[in-house]
Amino acid sequence: MAFITRQNIRSLSSSAALRAAIKHVTVIGGGLMGAGIAQVAASTGHSVVLVDTSEDILKKSTKGIEASLKRVAKKKFAEKPEDGEAFVQKVLKNISTSTDAVSVVQGTDLVVEAIVENLKVKQDLFGALDKAAPEHTIFASNTSSLPIADIASSTARLDRFGGLHFFNPVPMMKLVEVIKAPATSQQTFDALLEFSKALGKHPVSCKDTPGFIVNRLLVPYMLEAVRLHERGHGSKEDIDVAMKLGAGYPMGPFELLDYVGLDTSKFIIDGWHEKDPDNPLFAPSPLLNKLVAEGKLGKKTAWVRNLLQTQNVNNSPENT
Numbered sequence: 385m386a387f388i389t390r391q392n393i394r395s396l397s398s399s400a401a402l403r404a405a406i407k408h409v410t411v412i413g414g415g416l417m418g419a420g421i422a423q424v425a426a427s428t429g430h431s432v433v434l435v436d437t438s439e440d441i442l443k444k445s446t447k448g449i450e451a452s453l454k455r456v457a458k459k460k461f462a463e464k465p466e467d468g469e470a471f472v473q474k475v476l477k478n479i480s481t482s483t484d485a486v487s488v489v490q491g492t493d494l495v496v497e498a499i500v501e502n503l504k505v506k507q508d509l510f511g512a513l514d515k516a517a518p519e520h521t522i523f524a525s526n527t528s529s530l531p532i533a534d535i536a537s538s539t540a541r542l543d544r545f546g547g548l549h550f551f552n553p554v555p556m557m558k559l560v561e562v563i564k565a566p567a568t569s570q571q572t573f574d575a576l577l578e579f580s581k582a583l584g585k586h587p588v589s590c591k592d593t594p595g596f597i598v599n600r601l602l603v604p605y606m607l608e609a610v611r612l613h614e615r616g617h618g619s620k621e622d623i624d625v626a627m628k629l630g631a632g633y634p635m636g637p638f639e640l641l642d643y644v645g646l647d648t649s650k651f652i653i654d655g656w657h658e659k660d661p662d663n664p665l666f667a668p669s670p671l672l673n674k675l676v677a678e679g680k681l682g683k684k685t686a687w688v689r690n691l692l693q694t695q696n697v698n699n700s701p702e703n704t
């Protein structure tokens with residue numbers, strides 16, 4: 385039986401205040417991860433602005449969110465499909481889009497960044513946002529592999545900066561790694577934990593170390609599968625089947641690389657290799673490099689091709 389003490393009441397009310405504090409969320413990057421984060425935040429009653437670099441990309445992101453919401457609704461409202469349609473429309477109403485990050489952060493409580501895995505690009509973005517966002521706004525990066533402290537160094541709000549690392553596909557994966565960099569305040573960290581819970585996720589606390597928990601284990605494993613194949617010790621198909629049936633993983637390492645994105649996986653391993661060139665776990669893979677150079681990025685390749693085609697159509701003389 386739980387006794388109500390003054391301390392309990394204080395901690396309950398401060399956690400309620402933190403939960404209430406994050407109402408408006410700006411998600412930057414409408415790709416694989418950003419679209420999923422926006423969807424989950426909007427589904428849990430947050431008001432969301434999704435930002436990307438072009439209207440075409442944002443249209444694709446919104447279509448992707450709608451398709452994913454329909455999959456969720458099909459299960460959640462199996463008995464009452466009309467409630468499912470109402471749910472989809474209600475969630476979509478919570479999401480607006482923009483190509484101007486600086487102007488939209490002026491009214492936001494939390495910025496979650498999910499753009500390309502490149503330190504300089506992330507620093508430039510946060511440096512610009514820092515000047516425009518209100519004092520209370522918390523900044524968080526969904527980086528897979530970069531130090532949160534390095535990204536935060538382009539801002540003057542080191543205490544209000546942390547990591548929120550989601551997993552792909554965001555609507556399905558329950559985990560969020562919440563990262564406390566050395567300068568992240570306890571209040572910010574608590575607010576990020578509460579926000580993750582408000583999304584219906586299970587947060588774990590992480591230090592600001594390379595790959596946090598999951599990727600520090602998962603990325604070397606996926607790369608070792610590629611090396612195993614490069615050594616001629618197994619076909620891609622057999623390696624995938626082996627890890628699914630022999631280790632109980634839902635996807636084999638090649639399927640997972642395809643799902644995560646070969647470009648993102650390459651950014652991660654190249655960055656770690658640069659910092660720790662003697663670590664064999666971080667050795668670059670010639671096969672991965674070749675596929676990325678050929679524009680074969682995995683599952684997202686079809687999406688990117690589709691987008692480029694749309695842009696060509698929009699830019700064609702008939703449409704100008």
Ligand SMILES: C[C@H](O)CC(=O)SCCNC(=O)CCNC(=O)[C@H](O)C(C)(C)COP(=O)(O)OP(=O)(O)OC[C@H]1O[C@@H](n2cnc3c(N)ncnc32)[C@H](O)[C@@H]1OP(=O)(O)O
Pocket residue numbers: 452453455456459527528550551552553554555556557599602634635640644
């Ligand atoms: C690198 C980064 O920094 C970190 C990372 O993100 S690492 C990657 C972490 N992710 C993983 O390891 C994913 C491993 N894979 C899985 O867990 C599962 O394969 C999976 C959840 C993706 C799909 O489940 P699975 O049963 O294999 O396949 P599938 O039949 O397609 O999906 C089952 C149901 O899940 C749901 N679902 C799957 N993806 C969905 C999505 N994007 N949106 C909504 N619902 C979805 C649907 O309800 C679907 O049923 P439906 O097909 O009737 O709509």
Ligand SMILES: NC(=O)c1ccc[n+]([C@@H]2O[C@H](COP(=O)([O-])OP(=O)(O)OC[C@H]3O[C@@H](n4cnc5c(N)ncnc54)[C@H](O)[C@@H]3O)[C@@H](O)[C@H]2O)c1
Pocket residue numbers: 412413414415416417418435436437441485497498499500501502505509526527528529549550551552643644645648684
């Ligand atoms: N793919 C995964 O499984 C996964 C999982 C967890 C974390 N992450 C991390 O999340 C981030 C995004 O990964 P992703 O897979 O969604 O990438 P993605 O390539 O699918 O999407 C990135 C999006 O960001 C947009 N973008 C780039 N620069 C921008 C800018 N300055 N302003 C606004 N938008 C910009 C791009 O147009 C693109 O739509 C990366 O840091 C990645 O490491 C990825």
